[in-house]
Amino acid sequence: IDTMAADAARRRQDQLTKPRGSLGRLEEMAIKLAGMQGASAPSPDPVHILQFMSDHGVAAEGISVFPQEVTIQMLHNIARGGAAVSVMAEAIGARMEIIDLGILTDPGPVENVRSERLGFGTGNIAREPAMSEEQLVAAMNAGRSGVERALSNGARLLICGEMGIGNTTPATAVACALLDRPAIDMVGPGTGLNAEGLERKRRAVESALALHLAPGRSTLDLLARLGGFDIVATTGAYITAAQRGLPILVDGFIMSAAALAAVRLQPEVRNWMLFSHSSAEPGHRLMMEALEADPYLNLGMRLGEATGGEALVPLLRLACALHQKMATFAEAGIAEV
Amino acid sequence: IDTMAADAARRRQDQLTKPRGSLGRLEEMAIKLAGMQGASAPSPDPVHILQFMSDHGVAAEGISVFPQEVTIQMLHNIARGGAAVSVMAEAIGARMEIIDLGILTDPGPVENVRSERLGFGTGNIAREPAMSEEQLVAAMNAGRSGVERALSNGARLLICGEMGIGNTTPATAVACALLDRPAIDMVGPGTGLNAEGLERKRRAVESALALHLAPGRSTLDLLARLGGFDIVATTGAYITAAQRGLPILVDGFIMSAAALAAVRLQPEVRNWMLFSHSSAEPGHRLMMEALEADPYLNLGMRLGEATGGEALVPLLRLACALHQKMATFAEAGIAEV
Structure with missing residues (x-):
């Protein structure tokens, strides 16, 4: 800085x-x-969005209202410009790179989508590790190389986003592990769980924590056991962005779990982060407290997909114009x- | 609606x-x-800003950190594009009309400024009424005709703004009168008063309320006694906008006093109002509660000049694009x- x-x-x-x-x-x-x-003369432009797509084995525990095939459907929707993140990227004039990190089914070549598939979704964290050490390293590198491409395109602000059914569950598990909190403190409704679904999600996170937490486990080990390809890639992206002096705009709940992990791995990464919005997902507040972050917007958003970050960009531009x-x-x- | x-x-x-x-x-x-x-297909565009300039006799009570000649200096600064409201209007592509309602010194013809002078500032509300009944009617009409011009330019969203040294004091007095609150509940530091200045401002508002409040006084009478040309013109503008079906984006503290007055005069005006931001001026919260309003942004802004309204415009555009x-x-x- x-x-x-x-x-x-x-x-x-x-x-x-x-x-x-x-x-x-x-x-x-x-x-x-x-x-x-x-x-x-600071400026957020050009804004570069890395949109990470992945699937999460823990979906098998019934922790989302949406079935897992929605991930691939949304991949096509994002690529075709119909998703919230796409509409906002066009509206704010941001460059977006969509990266398939390994959704459940290989979509084959899709226009506007970069394939960096690390598997067919992660393992079910309630019963097994999310990923191998090799997958962890590859996911970190996918994030790192995404930032290098952003920089070679002249980016002056990085927003990472994600889409993948069930991904608030690994984000919650990672946050619980890093903040030493029980599941009950962090579990929220995600895309709209009812009380019964919320209970299943809490049990899934508790199982995951019981299975994977042990004294002396490193942050990287916890990420491999509890994370998702999206969270790990973003962790790598944030660390590289900070190393390369690229400002980071942290989106909502899931990206904040990656922010926590990145700052735990390299505390100085925190200095490169701006925080776009307070998520309506209740556990987000605890993550913001741990990061000593005070997000700019509070509009009840809880969509992910980088949309909170995108919403802040016009205000960053106004701030710089003023x-x-x-x-x-x-x-x-x-x-x- | x-x-x-x-x-x-x-x-x-x-x-x-x-x-x-x-x-x-x-x-x-x-x-x-x-x-x-x-x-x-809702849209805020074209956005039309009516920027009301006026002076306030109560400045003689030492209730602002800035001397009164700053009003005319800021009129030129706004007209030349150097003020926050001007920079933001250009950045968001909004049309702005600057209207001199009667600042202390007649600036003569100024490019980009419309002269509708109703006097050489208002009376000092701590000692006399702010304006005559004729001036009240003329100020209301200045607001009304501003809205008619906005409509003839195709406006689909109205933002009223103001600049005039001392104008949080009449706004505070109007709010106290309409909400039946003592000065101490509403008085705040405005542009940055210290404790001593705050005490002078409280006493000025108390004097104004003691002098002008009496049972049975109408809202219009209270506006004439305690208001400013800016507040009254905006009250007229809001009523006309609602009558003509033009959505209103209410800016901060001073414009909220006008919003209160307009809604008191015609309750259905409330349905045409959006509220941009929570002002850092402490009394704003009480006005928002009375209007049952929950402003969208909370960025610690306390500048006025329509800047809070302008800050929300890009988010309204994103909302409509989505x-x-x-x-x-x-x-x-x-x-x-």
Whole structure:
């Protein structure tokens, strides 16, 4: 982080023709981006979205209202532009790369989809590890190479998103493991579980924690046992983005589990993160507290797919436009107070 | 309000390829605009901003950190594009009309500024009425005719904004009068008063309330005694917008006082209002409660000038894009749950 650039941005904000601090967190957004980008004219553009598709063996425990074949259907929907993430990416003018990390059925070649398949979904974490060590490394590398492609496209802001039926369950299990919380503290309705489904989900997370938690297990080991290809790839992407100085906009519940893992692995990654929104998924608050994060938006969103991150982009742009284009008191001939 | 259009929009939201309700308040934005516009394809565009400039005699009580000449300096700054409202209007592609309702000194002809001067500022409400009945009517009409011009330019969303040193004080006085609250409940730091300034502001509002409140006084009478040209013009604008079916996006603290007055005068105006943001000015919360409003953004903004409204516009656009462009479950060949 370029603290000189952040300080200069802060000083500039105090010289702009408005009462000090009166633009609230729009000032903070510009100052933070300035520090991350080492720039006097910070900007989120170009925005690059890595959209990770994967399936999760734990779906067999009946922990989602949607059947698992919806993942492949949504892969096609996202690729064709009909999903929320796609509509918003077009609306905000962001580049999006859709990456199949290993959904249940190989979709074959699909336009706009990059195949980096690591398997046919993960193992059912309630009964077995999600993935092997080799899959873990490959998933991390899929995230890392996604960031390298983003950078070679000139990206100045990274948003990772995910879609895969059941993926709030591994995200919940990872968060419980990393935050040392019981399932009951973190389990939520995801796409819309009723009380019975919620109970199944709680039991699945409890089984997974009972099976996989043991003293001395590393963060990487826990990720391999409890995670998903999406969470692991994002963890790798976040670490690489921070290493390469690319600002990260963390989306909702599932991406926050990856954020927790990345920060646990390399604490300085936290400095490169902005947090888009408070998810309606109840456990999200605990993750934000652990990350000392205060997300900008609170609109009751709980869709995932990078949509919360996308929603914040226009506000980041406004924050940067204000930072660059407002007149200073001196320029406007107004006496500072 | 076209409840058929709102119901149709709600049904469409439930058919889009996402878990029901998972876009949270982005769904609500599209449904509300659909109902207000009687449209299956709601849109905030074109957005029209009426930016009301005025001065306030109560500034003589030392209730602002900025001297009163900053109003005319800011008028030029806004007109030249250097103010926050101007930068954001350009960034979001909104049309803005700047209207001088009577600042302290007549600026003469200024490019991009419409002169509808009703005086040389208002009277000092701590010692006299803000304006005469004639000025009240003229200010209401200035707001009304601004809306007519917006409509003739095809506007589909109205944002009123204001700038004028000291204007949180009349806004506070109006809110206290309409909500039957003592000054202490509503007075806040505005542009950044210290404890001493806050005390002067509280005393000014108390003096104004002691002087002007009396049993049986009408809302219009209270507006003339305690208001400002900006608040009164906006009250007129909101009433006309509602009568003409033009959705209103209510900005922060001062515009919320006008919203309260408009709804007090004509309760059905409330149905045409969206509320952009929670102001950092503490009394704003009480106004929102009285209006049963739950603003969308909470970014610590406290600048006024329509900037909160402008910040929400990109999210309204995203909400409408999602509403129109997302695939339905049927279109995507996905089984609904």
